[in-house]
Amino acid sequence: MAGTDAIRADAVSKTFTIGKESFQALGEVSLEIPERTFATFIGPSGCGKSTLLRILADVIAPTSGEVSVFGRSAAQAREERDFGFVFQDPVLLPWRSALANVELPMQLNGIDKAERRARALELLDLVGLQGFEKALPAKLSGGMARRVAIARALTLGPRVLFLDEPFNGLDEIRRQNMNAELQRIWLETRTTTVLVTHNVSEAVFLSDRVFVMGRNPGRIMAQLEIDLPRPRTIETMTSPEFVEYDRELTALLRTAYEDAEP
Amino acid sequence: MSATTTTAPEVRLRGAAVPTALTLLVVLACWQVAVPLLDIPVYVLPSPTAILAHADWSAIVSASGSTSVGVVLGFVAGNLLGFVLAGLIAWSAAAASVLYPIGLSLRSVPIIALAPFITLAVGRGVSATTTVAGLIVFFPTLVNVLAGFRSVEREALELMRVLNASKRDVFVRVQLPAALPLFFDALKIAAPTSVLGVMTAEWVIGGHGLGQLILTESLALNGETMWGGIVASAVIAGLAFTLVSLAERLLIPWAGDQ
Known part of the structure; x- marks a missing residue:
């Protein structure tokens, strides 16, 4: 290492x-x-x-x-x-579905819709949330919300991942x-x-x-x-x-x- | 398990409608019985059936139309003004230092004191009633929406910083949607207030609306039409509130589950 x-x-x-x-x-x-x-x-x-x-x-x-x-x-x-950063509180945007929350960093980065959707689905899969793409944060348990936050932090393939008591x-x-x-x-x-x-x-x-x-x-x-x-x-x-x-x-x-x- | 279903808005509305209707019926029945029992003169308070039978409904409908136009225009103008001012104040500290005192002083002048000036400036009729309603409505909206823009958690802003988001992105993607629940709260306050504003203007400045109708009919000791006008104004305010509530459930369904 x-x-x-x-x-x-x-x-x-x-x-x-x-x-x-x-x-x-x-x-x-x-x-x-x-x-x-x-x-x-x-x-x-x-x-x-x-x-x-x-x-x-x-x-x-x-x-x-x-x-x-x-x-x-x-x-x-x-x-x-x-950087990817996961906060103590998952800070998901409550008006966005799990999928749209994961897409946020890519959206800000100007990645086109099809590509970011595919990547977000892949990441939700990675954190074990397949089937919950459309769920709003209010419908997710604490553990699931944290998985979404981790998926979101990984979207841009960060070189450093920061986790603050996630x-x-x-x-x-x-x-x-x-x-x-x-x-x-x-x-x-x-x-x-x-x-x-x-x-x-x-x-x-x-x-x-x-x-x-x-x-x-x-x-x-x-x-x-x-x-x-x-x-x-x-x-x-x-x-x-x-x-x-x-x-x-x-x-x-x-x-x-x-x-x-x- | 997947995302669970929620109670649809219509179901919730229907659920509330039954007790509301019952309460209304009981109040109307008491009113109907009390008027002859207490020997109340008809020019003060006629019974519901008397109002229904003897009020000049064509005059009331026509006055309601005039009032409604002012309510809608004043509601839209006042809330738009409040929202835009709040947005500017939240966006820039410089704008805040100029606009907030202006808003506050505009709010501090009793609207009645401004009525003669408004008449001179925009004339009578719908332009005057709209102006008064707008002026009454804009300040609570400004305060609420501003609180909404500032309700964003520190960590959400830190997240946007880690993502190197532009100020515009932070505003459009985080602050603006975060302000919507409080904006709708403000709209619900504004709906009946807007009716109050228009009718106050009609009362003081004149015009063809319900405010004027209620005033003249009371002076003519025409209790039935006066009360018809009162009921109509309540219906307009209630309808406005209901429409805003419906719009809220349709446009920001996520806010109800917070």
Whole structure:
């Protein structure tokens, strides 16, 4: 899996200012994510992991520091539509069917109707939603809406996929199923992926590399490589190696919490 | 399982129609019985059957036509103005800083105070009633539609940014449709308000509509025709509201399931 870095961040920081109050969400964060890697940010709430993700995707600008994506600035990469982003909330447009929601990025990109329809159907198929093309978001379950959001993020064949706690609010079993599906999709596409989560076993199950983050200010405290064969399965989760990774990551995360709450 | 079916609008309407009709019948029956029982003079409140039998219906129908024209024109003009102003305000901060104070001050002047000016400016008749109705209607629509444009979730805007969407695309594909449910709420408020605006104008400025008819018939102590006019104005307002509700269900069916 070695190769060039897909994403590099150099001393990226972020300070939010609201009125006279200012709050440092991120200290100086530097990191590298190699191409075709599944990377994860894990940490206590308020450690700036979502902020860091948004900076990497050029959704918000850093206060200082630089981000490069495949050798260009994050802004350039975004403008060239290199990114797919899945938010905590699926943010489907309620007036558009599942199919039309998946078509949206292609529509904005000026891809003709027949082509985008074919591609959207293919993607709905990939996320296991055949038969629900015409359904409006209000008629979809939480898990189905999230699948649509993932399909939508994949439409333009992004070079980097950003996932901001995409399975938040799903119960444990649904979350495990969605993780297994996400891994399957990832194995098919091998898109460089950056996930934000606060769930340890989710991080171990999906990632090649996990960044453990602490807060006040947000920073990376540790980095852990997960070297487990793929595809990982429900059985993998009970293997001694998995359990050991889980224990190790939990210990690192515990330090991050303790550090933040003196 | 595939997408489930919803209750069709007609079924829902029919379901509500039965209790509504019953309530109406009970009210009419009480009214019919109460008038002779309480010995109410006919020029104040005639019974429903007396109104039906003795009102000058041809005058009422003709006045209703005149009023309806003003209602429709004022409704369209006022809502169009409110919608366009809200769109401009949502689109550009510069436009907002100019247009919002203008809208607000236009709204702050009591419409009655403007009536003489309106008469001088556009004359009497339909042009005056339309202007008054439009002026009464536009501001609630402006406020509602503006709230609609601003109701878009932050993450939806972030999504559009990730997709490198143009400002125009964000507006047309996200903000505009997101504003439609509140626009229809505004239209439902505007429907009866528009009738009020036209009749106020007819009352103050004159003309051939129901406002004028009700005023003159009351002065002539002609209770039946006066009440016929009142009923007709209620019917026009109710009809306008119903038409807007129907249009809402047909045009934005997704909004009902939110």
